[in-house]
Amino acid sequence: MATLLNLSDSDSSVRNDQSWSNRASNRSLRVAENERKKNEAEDPFVLALKYFSEVEVGTPVIGNDELEKNLVQVEKVALNRGLSPEALSVMLEFAMSLRMGSSPCARVLKCLLPASVVPQEAVVRAVVWLSVGKIPISTQVLFIKWVLTVFDMIDAKDRLRAIYGFIFSFVTDENLCPFICHLLYLLTRKESVRVFRVRKLLELQSKLGRQPYLLHLLSLYKVFCPELVTLSIPSRMRSGFKNHISPWKSALMGVQKRNNLQVPSSISTAFAAKDKSTSRKRKLNHLELPAMSAVTNKEPQMDQTSRRKLVPLVQIQSFSQLLENMHRIELPSQMGSLLGSSLALQYLDCVQDESALLRLNFWLGYALHEEFLFCSDGGANQNAGEALQFLNRLLCAQHFLQEGFPSSDAFLYKFLNVWDGSLLCPQILNLLSNVPVIPSSQIKTLLFEPLMQLFFTSSLFFKCGLIECLNHMLLKWLTWHSVYALEDDLDISLNSHTSINITLSGFKDSVMDLVHFVGRLASVGLQLEGCHSLLLNFILDFYETVCDTFLKFGLPLMVMPPPGVFYTAFFATDPVSVDRLAYIMHRYKVNLTSAKSQEKVTKQAFHINRQTFRDFNHYLVFMVNGLWNSNMCYTETNLQLSEELLEKSGVPQYSTRFDLIHHPAFMSYAVDFHQKCWPGRKDMDLNSIKQSKPWSWYLEYLFTQGFDGLKDFIQNNIGRSA
Numbered sequence: 243m244a245t246l247l248n249l250s251d252s253d254s255s256v257r258n259d260q261s262w263s264n265r266a267s268n269r270s271l272r273v274a275e276n277e278r279k280k281n282e283a284e285d286p287f288v289l290a291l292k293y294f295s296e297v298e299v300g301t302p303v304i305g306n307d308e309l310e311k312n313l314v315q316v317e318k319v320a321l322n323r324g325l326s327p328e329a330l331s332v333m334l335e336f337a338m339s340l341r342m343g344s345s346p347c348a349r350v351l352k353c354l355l356p357a358s359v360v361p362q363e364a365v366v367r368a369v370v371w372l373s374v375g376k377i378p379i380s381t382q383v384l385f386i387k388w389v390l391t392v393f394d395m396i397d398a399k400d401r402l403r404a405i406y407g408f409i410f411s412f413v414t415d416e417n418l419c420p421f422i423c424h425l426l427y428l429l430t431r432k433e434s435v436r437v438f439r440v441r442k443l444l445e446l447q448s449k450l451g452r453q454p455y456l457l458h459l460l461s462l463y464k465v466f467c468p469e470l471v472t473l474s475i476p477s478r479m480r481s482g483f484k485n486h487i488s489p490w491k492s493a494l495m496g497v498q499k500r501n502n503l504q505v506p507s508s509i510s511t512a513f514a515a516k517d518k519s520t521s522r523k524r525k526l527n528h529l530e531l532p533a534m535s536a537v538t539n540k541e542p543q544m545d546q547t548s549r550r551k552l553v554p555l556v557q558i559q560s561f562s563q564l565l566e567n568m569h570r571i572e573l574p575s576q577m578g579s580l581l582g583s584s585l586a587l588q589y590l591d592c593v594q595d596e597s598a599l600l601r602l603n604f605w606l607g608y609a610l611h612e613e614f615l616f617c618s619d620g621g622a623n624q625n626a627g628e629a630l631q632f633l634n635r636l637l638c639a640q641h642f643l644q645e646g647f648p649s650s651d652a653f654l655y656k657f658l659n660v661w662d663g664s665l666l667c668p669q670i671l672n673l674l675s676n677v678p679v680i681p682s683s684q685i686k687t688l689l690f691e692p693l694m695q696l697f698f699t700s701s702l703f704f705k706c707g708l709i710e711c712l713n714h715m716l717l718k719w720l721t722w723h724s725v726y727a728l729e730d731d732l733d734i735s736l737n738s739h740t741s742i743n744i745t746l747s748g749f750k751d752s753v754m755d756l757v758h759f760v761g762r763l764a765s766v767g768l769q770l771e772g773c774h775s776l777l778l779n780f781i782l783d784f785y786e787t788v789c790d791t792f793l794k795f796g797l798p799l800m801v802m803p804p805p806g807v808f809y810t811a812f813f814a815t816d817p818v819s820v821d822r823l824a825y826i827m828h829r830y831k832v833n834l835t836s837a838k839s840q841e842k843v844t845k846q847a848f849h850i851n852r853q854t855f856r857d858f859n860h861y862l863v864f865m866v867n868g869l870w871n872s873n874m875c876y877t878e879t880n881l882q883l884s885e886e887l888l889e890k891s892g893v894p895q896y897s898t899r900f901d902l903i904h905h906p907a908f909m910s911y912a913v914d915f916h917q918k919c920w921p922g923r924k925d926m927d928l929n930s931i932k933q934s935k936p937w938s939w940y941l942e943y944l945f946t947q948g949f950d951g952l953k954d955f956i957q958n959n960i961g962r963s964a
Contacts, residue, residue: 290315324357324497331364338371386421423455424483432466532576607649633669646676658692675714682751709780720795765806789829802857817907825951
């Protein structure tokens, strides 16, 4: 019994202790809450926000020290740590409602630097205030610029899209039109495209001319509803939307970094704020891929057109999930993040979403032009690591999709004119190799002229890299032809993102121009570099592609190498070059023979020039006479030297110096064969190899050394008798 009493007393004591502890904890919370409220009541920033939320209409501005004090306090906090969503709502409402007139509006708008996100409700209310008609046009322009600046930071876009028609009504104002078009471009969905809006934009174009901002918005409308927009959109347009964020950029980036937040892509890909001392220079800043994030931070929304639940792409973690939700994907707010995700690239490749590709091209073109193209003289060298990582990511995306982006092609055409050939050379050449077929009328200006200047003024290794790049470019062109060619005619879409088509004759002209261009580069380059074997190796790689254009790629076009390449390879001192030349000549013969026989069977003209056959026959006869008949100076070839000049050289039996025994490339093999065949001989007579049996043994010996090209050439062009 005593034990039970003791336990009861103990439980009562524990309960009393817990009750006292709870009361003490509640008292501490009340004290902390009272202290917080007291601090907030004394916080100058809270007092400033209270002032701007409660200030009455008509309060004077001039001589108002309280206004100045509170506005300075808000500016100080905004520049230091940014404004909270609640503070942004208060200040934006104050500025756009004109409670104290229009004079403080611009100053307030310039200090609206978000600390995290921008509340959509505040933006919608501010847009509605534009219809009041009392806000000066300069303030309206500044407000739209601010919306474009923080667009990626707005927490949702559904209500903004709900007032799409209201925003569109401002497009008729010439001062607002460029900025409204940009905002509409970002908000446009398929359901936003209407006939009356297309008609209004076309009316504006007839009034204002073919303005880039109108063309870009019309191009997006055409992607969604091509039947409504019959206007022909240029395939290559300069950036239609200028950078409108310079008043906030540097300060906003500083706030975002201090708060350890991701810098929005619309901020990070813009050019640096102009400084008085460097107003004419652009700096490379944050040329990086943004992190992938959902359009909103809320739960998945419903697609209003199909009533399906949208799944943000950032929530897709596997390919199986991607397949299950392929037609319910919600794209991220920052399109550049697609380049850093393999799942996003798989989505682009499978769905071929034109609007997504258009948005991605716009972002990519803006990043390359604003952050890379104009800073190649210094900025990129200071940020080489960042630029290198960006271009490598872009290359990975292009290799994954097996095609380039039109915006990167347009960037390259401009960049080649200012490139020094050394800045990020491997990446630029890899991007260049992905360029689609260029029409013959433009290829000289866009490609040949800048590359020719670079080739003749650069090092040997750059020359080799450029020839390799052009070889890969030709391979991709020919592959596109073999994949997309139709039976009757060729109608290639240069890539799946554009509507540029090219006919078979146009394609052949472009390929022929490219091959002739490389031939000119190769001939002069070999002279400049002293017939360097490394450069010759890359040139022969190119002609191994050219010699098989008919059989491998189905293109009825044959172009022979120029004399500067053929004779350099034939007279080369290394056996590999001569062997590769023999293989190339063998493949030329196979392709030409096949094309000729098919022409007779189908009675279809292949348009292979007669001069091509003449050049091939000259080269073939020259090689056979030089390597086999010991008669290098065959009079019917286009290489003729006078007898007097050859005699002055002092070379005995000069006509036999380039046969398979005495050729500088094979003489070491002839000596080795002679020693193995006649090990007891003290004197060496290489001419003894020309006897019937030793000659056959010598040929077999050469073939066992790996000279397969030489083997094919001899077996298909020469009888085995000496």
